Amino acid sequence: MNSSGDSMAQADDESLLRETGASRDTSTSRDTGTLGKLVMLLDLVTHADVPLRFTDILALANQPRGTLHRQLGHLVAEGLLELDAEGRYAPGLRLLDFASRSWARNEFRLIAAPHLASLHRETGETVHLGVLRGSSIIYLDKVEGHQPVRMYSQIGNASPCYCTGVGKAALSVLSPVKLNELLSALHFNRFTPATHVKAESLLAEIGEIATAGHAFDREEHEAGICCVAAPIWSDDRSFIGGVSVTGPAYRLSMELLQEWTIPVQVTARKIMDEMRVRLGPRR
Amino acid sequence: MNSSGDSMAQADDESLLRETGASRDTSTSRDTGTLGKLVMLLDLVTHADVPLRFTDILALANQPRGTLHRQLGHLVAEGLLELDAEGRYAPGLRLLDFASRSWARNEFRLIAAPHLASLHRETGETVHLGVLRGSSIIYLDKVEGHQPVRMYSQIGNASPCYCTGVGKAALSVLSPVKLNELLSALHFNRFTPATHVKAESLLAEIGEIATAGHAFDREEHEAGICCVAAPIWSDDRSFIGGVSVTGPAYRLSMELLQEWTIPVQVTARKIMDEMRVRLGPRR
DNA sequence: TATGATTATTCCATTATTTGGAACTTTATT
DNA sequence: AATAAAGTTCCAAATAATGGAATAATCATA
Incomplete structure (x- = not known):
């Protein structure tokens, strides 16, 4: 990533x-x-x-x-x-000074942090927390894997929504109108051979993701890196983000990713539940 | 800190x-x-x-x-x-997106990182890297516990120069003219009973720091927290920063801090040497 | 180190944006 | 429902930004 x-x-x-x-x-x-x-x-x-x-x-x-x-x-x-x-x-x-304060106070991140830690304990791989801003995913937090893997993800970085697990998961809970707006303004960039470069194929996958409740990234943003992600959203969809488990493709088989859909979705659910309690159910 | x-x-x-x-x-x-x-x-x-x-x-x-x-x-x-x-x-x-890129590319931080790690191994306490911007110290990096850096934990925060170890160390290598300019525009804020609140007492200590080559913070910014710091600067003083070892006062006796002045100064020296090689000796 | 080429900086009449007081609308309070 | 408080919109006047061209500083090369 x-x-x-x-x-x-x-x-x-x-x-x-x-x-x-x-x-x-x-x-x-x-x-x-x-x-x-x-x-x-x-x-x-x-x-x-x-x-x-x-x-x-x-x-x-x-x-x-x-x-x-x-x-x-x-x-x-x-x-x-x-x-x-x-x-x-x-x-x-x-x-840096502006941003450190923005980050330190971010409520979503504060609520999610313990849940990310336990998802990391469970899977042993890198866990990411991201939020949708415009057509980018901004990574708010990450818990690194035990085993050092060369990955360039960086807290705060904005990444495209159409080729990241968290991004696609986030798109899957957008209202059809908003999704359409976003997609029609989107400019696709091929990062790897697997990157979606057309709205049609992306839209088709988003449909599947919406049904399944989880998204995969099969080396679509960075060669050799894949992930499972689940969306996190507020009732009124004014807030949309996601959580993911990421790692090197050689270690993360499709079977393993499939297995992790459950803990990832459970984590997302827990974070959402706590947000409803802490920030009010309406939004 | x-x-x-x-x-x-x-x-x-x-x-x-x-x-x-x-x-x-x-x-x-x-x-x-x-x-x-x-x-x-x-x-x-x-x-x-x-x-x-x-x-x-x-x-x-x-x-x-x-x-x-x-x-x-x-x-x-x-x-x-x-x-x-x-x-x-x-x-x-x-x-966050702006700042993460600013941080990721910062040359000073990249050069210093391995030296901070070894200073941390040597002392076992938290190591900070900071740079003087205006009258604030902006923390660029920190090595804490045994975990790798969490980018924004406090990294990026601007702290006053007059009550932090890195800050006072930085002031000690300013030219008299610049120091005077800075001090006369400074607004002091008492954080703890030990905080300098007058330019005179601060100036006196800065003289001692310039001679010794290291600075102490004896609970001047945060009660219960103290540190040893050494300045890092470029030949033309266009760049001024510092490195410090910080910890709780109950664990860090004055004797221990005194002992650590050596590794802290050695670390500062190594970073400066490498900066001269990598960024050119002039500045 | 002189020369031409490239790059960076300054200038200022014109143009576009910001300003700020006041009227207006919405949201909370009694 | 009435009143107060908070937030939003409006537009002529004031101010800051614009952009083309001239000037200055640097760099590359002979």
């Missing part, structure tokens, strides 16, 4: 950016004036694999030189970006 | 905010136009202990109703804030 396309890590002039599916493509439509443009830049710099020079950003951001220069200057002045001695822009550490 | 004054966590109407020393007081002077105002709001909401309602923010932000309403609306639209069903504003999860 990787931040999206480590295979493209060697940057050439045309693809300094990682594509995270459709995480960026909504920012053009919603009108947030000056902020929208600045957040777009923030997105651009934070999603690049390496610090970007002014000209790199100029090519990517589609803004006039003067405008871009001032915008970057403001972001640097606020500590949201950092400009090194070689004139390269990197994400700023101020973002 | 905590996020800053957990002892004040019980919020009354007048102090929904945590004061982190002088982390917020610079935002008024630098001119970043619209962005500056929006970041101030972000700061306000992320540093509150609980989700804030519109009126709470109105009272704290000193902005007209209409203006504030649109600003918050934009922040919510961009996912930097979230507005729950009860009309309360909380930090948005989009911040």
Whole structure:
């Protein structure tokens, strides 16, 4: 489960950016004036694999030189970006302070934590907790497996919804209207040979997932990595997320994944029950 | 070492905010136009202990109703804030995505990680890595217990420089001019009976720290917690941070802390040496 | 180290966005 | 049901952002 396309890590002039599916493509439509443009830049710099020079950003951001220069200057002045001695822009550490507080206080994560721990004890593999934001899954927590496996998942990372277990599980509990909206705006990106690249095939699988109550990821995002996931949602669907058990394909046979659908769904159920009690049944 | 004054966590109407020393007081002077105002709001909401309602923010932000309403609306639209069903504003999860990438790529942290691990093996206590940003220390990494890092446990939190081991160590390698600038703008906050609340006493200790090459925190930030720290800096002082070993006062006698000054300073030295090789000796 | 090429920064009249007071709507309280 | 409190919308005026072009600083190469 990787931040999206480590295979493209060697940057050439045309693809300094990682594509995270459709995480960026909504920012053009919603009108947030000056902020929208600045957040777009923030997105651009934070999603690049390496610090970007002014000209790199100029090519990517589609803004006039003067405008871009001032915008970057403001972001640097606020500590949201950092400009090194070689004139390269990197994400700023101020973002960490904001985010650490966002994470520390997140109620969903706090409620789920003990349940993730016991699911991890039961399976011995890495457990993830994620939440649907737009068309991305943001990972809120993870409990690592005992056996070290090279996996690039990172708490806080946004990953596409259409090729992750948690993502597909989340989609399966969306209302048909919302699901349709989301899918029609989705931009598919092939990460592995198994990645869904068409809405039709994805939609078909989502139907099965909705019936079964669990989703699999068979090396659809990262080669060699697969998982079982179950959705977690509030009554009014204003909140949608999921929990998963992830590991290397050579260790996780289809039979084993199938077996784990039960503990994963039980964990999801427990978290949901506790959310209803703690946050009120309505939402 | 905590996020800053957990002892004040019980919020009354007048102090929904945590004061982190002088982390917020610079935002008024630098001119970043619209962005500056929006970041101030972000700061306000992320540093509150609980989700804030519109009126709470109105009272704290000193902005007209209409203006504030649109600003918050934009922040919510961009996912930097979230507005729950009860009309309360909380930090948005989009911040996590930005920050996780900032953290994952941070070169200082990547270089330091193995050295932190061996310092932890040697001492058996919690090891912290921090960097000076403005008048705050931002914690970039920590090695705790025998488990690998949990990214946001406290990592990313900004703490005051004047009452943390890493902070005081960092101040000790600032140029006199910069130190003076920083101290004169500093707002002291008493966290424990041992906290420095005057520039004079702090300055005196910083002199001793500069000579000794290490700093102690004797329960100055959090009661019952003390540490030894050593500074880490680049040749041109464009980068300043530090490393520390932290633990409960009942376990860490002054003798033990004194003994650990050596491994802590050796660790700092190793990290600096490697930074010179990897990032160039100039800076 | 001189020269041309590339990259970064500054400037300012024009344009677009933000501002803020007030009216209005919704939600809680008595 | 009446009243108060909280939240939302509106729009002319004030302010900040824009973007093209000129200038300055760097880098690569002879």
